[in-house]
Amino acid sequence: MITAALIVAFGLVAYVVGVRARLVRWGATDDEVKRPYPGADIIPDGKRGTTMAVTIDAPPSAVWPWLVQMGVDRAVWYTWDYWRPLGRRSADQIHPEWQDISVGHHMPSVPDGSVWWEVAALEPERFLGLRMSVDVRGRPFDPKQTRPRCYSDSLWAFLLEPLSGERTRLVVSGYWAFRPKWLQGIVNFFLIEPSTWMMQTRQFAGLKRRAERQAIARLAQGSIA
Secondary structure, rough: OOOEEEEEHHHHHHHHHHHHHHHHOOOOOOOHOOOOOOOOOOOOEEOOOOOOEEEEEEOHHHHHHHHHHOOOOOOOOOOOOOOOOOOOOOOOOOHHOOOOOOOEEEEOOOOOOOEEEEEEEEEEEEEEEEEEEEEOOOOOOOOOOOOOOOOOEEEEEEEEEEEOOOEEEEEEEEEEEEOOOOHHHHHHHHHHHHHHHHHHHHHHHHHHHHHHHHHHHHHHHHHOO
16 A cells, blocks of 8 residues: 555655756756856855746847836736735836836835845846845845844846847846755755746746737837838
């Protein structure tokens, strides 16, 4: 008789061998996974996380405006819209009033603004690095000050690389420091990696659809003119 423990063990082996290797590098090439990724200096003792990528049939100039207007109080995240019951959903158009951001800008991750992603790196139309530093209770802390005993300090970053034919290669990766350190691998394996795949692939689809639709509209307007 197969015990529950054996079933769980078999499931974990199947996940590690057949699924996990694809999730942590979804859409990315060997070069994109292995080469240095910007932002390593932002998170002290940070470990490189998943690396995922997508090709968007629109130039970086058409993708960038969608990224800089993210935040629950603005365009949301173009992924699963959990905030719809509160009347908030991902924007389907570029808002000029949301385009002016700089290092230090907060992109709220909850409706009341008590937790946020902070713009830690910004190179227009090329690189956007968002940092979240929270303690074990989910409360933000200043990473420049003494750190809590238990915390999560992470960088979620977007690298835009121009391709021929007015296309963009969007590579998303980042770095993560977690304390207690012995628990980092467990949390990463069971929680961070699966949830990142679920949210990031959905965001890729949302960004790709929006940016490509806008690029087609601009071409149509140009042909009419």
